[in-house]
Amino acid sequence: MSSTNSTNVSSFSEKMGQIEDSATLSVMGTIKGLIAQGVDIINLTAGEPDFSPPQCVNDAAIKAIQDGMGRYTPSAGLLELRETVAEVIGNEIGISYEAKNIVVSNGGKISIVQALMAILDDGDEVLIPFPSWTSYPEMVKLAGGVPVMVSCDENMLPDLDALESACTERTVAILLNTPSNPTGVVFSEDFTRQLGEWCLAKGLRVISDEMYCSLTYNGAKHYSPLVVVPELQKTSAWIGGMSKSFAMTGWRMGYFAGPADWAAIVARIQSQLTGSPNSISQYASIAGLKNGTAERETMRLEFEKRSRLITVGIANIEGISCPEPQGAFYCFVDISRLIGCTDASGITINNGDDFARLLLEVDKIATIGGSAFGGQNHFRLSFAAPEKELERALAKLSSRVSTLLTSGKNSAQTC
Template identity: 40%
Template sequence: MSAVSSPSPASSSASPAGRRVSARIGAISESATLAVDAKAKALKAAGRPVVGFGAGEPDFPTPDYIVEAAVAACRNPRFHRYTPPGGLPELREAVATKTLRDSGLRVEPSQVVVTNGGKQAIYEAFAALLDPGDEVIVPAPYWTTYPESIRLAGGVPVEVVADETTGYRATVAQLEAARTERTKVLLFVSPSNPTGAVYGREQTEEIGRWAVEHGLWVLTDEIYEHLVYGGATAPSLPVVVPELADRCVIVNGVAKTYAMTGWRVGWLIGPADVAKAAANLQSHATSNVSNVAQAAALAAVTGDLTAVAAMRDAFDRRRRTIVRMLNEIDGVTCPEPEGAFYAYPSVKALLGKDIRGRRPATSLELAGVLLEEAEVAVVPGEAFGTPGYLRMSYALGDEDLAEGVSRMQKLLAEAED
């Protein structure tokens, strides 16, 4: 299985005219998570009973009241025209109100920039903050898009690896060891994709105060803010450390909370000058986000969280099931995730073992064996900067989840030295 592709040079020619693809774009790898999901869907379409744990996508439909808001927007001539590049004024105001409601952070609508999904918000934030050579500390395991967005913006990602022994949470000591005179930004993600790790208030405050002490910016991704379990909380960094607010950019969106991955509406919140710079960039890159999708997002963020609570209850149930079943497999160690909807088991003890005549030496190779022998699609840890692990989304139906992990149990029970 080729789930993670290596960057290929645009061309070996020294002449710019001889290059077919720029070196900057040619160095970007395909999204491994989307690649695995696409392969799983293609196999299903071909009649293979593949169970896919690859995509971070709720299996629930978007709530009806949100869909109806989009239908009404389609009929409104106002939304048939260009609107402000930074977002519909009423949506920017609603995001500011929602942010105060959900995290306790007071921001002005002018600090909000509505983007084409969270990915665009992340890229625009880094583009607004980074000059060539600026370093960004990136705790790993990391979501595949973060390093690519940093590089596209001219920055240099500096990885700090945390493993299962700490619940995949980086310490201030690790962050300090990675800091140099070129460090400008810390990436802070809680709850985490791919691990489900959540930083509590004390850890969040310690990291925030460290960033303030060293004059760093922080980009904090809060898109999984409502998906926390078992009494865990994921406080917003600039709320816990108010002194950081003027050097902090928040990324969020409707995709995960409201089962709206395909609607492509995210946003960034930052100091006025950073928000203005991001909006200027967007005015040339894409102009406004689809007005119909913005109208749907407006209904989402102004509505109550009843539908969200029901989805969270289902994710919590699946979370406990997948962790229990994975830990029943000899050679697999899976910490209990406290947020998002991912399990991130270590499979290092299985590497090199014989599985039906094959000895996978890497988690990438093991993922290939799982797909070919058990028809289970997972994303290998190589995609997230930490070989030896698998990411498994539990945002799929209960029956599919149990079936998929059962297949893994049966196959991996055959592993032998």
């Protein structure tokens, strides 16, 4: 007799066998679980601000619920929200869009996947400079494409020569991300121009993920490739959202902006997938975009302070290094000098993942190993955590690195 509970593993699709879990979300989930059980862990895994959304966001959501606005909306999102998003992109980024160019979705993640689904045929290739956000290659695969991972240069910037070599006749698009998760790098205007002009010359569609555009620090300015090389706007997409800028990760609000024909296909895909975006979050987002920018700036200033604290703290630890983050809220720390070291913990450091494991198991500091982002000798540290926690983590990090270097030398290793 067959049991309805038994699962025939071979019946799952081959395509889904190629898709990885989100490495960051699974580590974050595990750590949140341990903390909930009372384990004292300094949590530097967060891909989300440790702030509350602006008060106007909460108020608008409560009002929308009380007014009975929890119904389906148009597939592409409420007209008022799309108009507001277009206005904000015009004022803050410098691209002129109308509502017909905007599709609001349940988070930037699905905005990117739908943008890819709209342009990729099976086997089409998408360039992804790495280190990069862990989800990009999986998103391309989900949309039927082939992710082509291209190593960045020593400054963690997309490498034009390497991109040129990776381009084939199947290459249709490139995924760009500034400010970057995981490196905190922000493209300069000159670099953005070189890169944008190269994309234009190659006839590539750019999907420009600018999710962290409002979070830049210490004088760094955000440049969109679609503004620096405006010709790209005809064929390229701009991705943004409420998660990072307005501390609204769980509200799930992202947006696609692009040519009207591309937006129409994205809206069609969405009409068959999620139907329409969360209505209450849409009303809340209108309020946030219109009236929440002062609180957004307060949060940015706090992140700026922390970025300095972390940069100075790491610069003072001999044996590890990271470029000063100019945006987002991450440091991508290079631990190459520790490769081969073992201390009393018994964990040998062969890569950044080993180091992240050592930090978690012994020092109770949670970070994310670099392999999730394509950085073998790195780990990602999020400074979306209170200053006191960051200071505590820096002190522990410093003594761990020093112990590793000393132990390594004692056992005649070159640490």
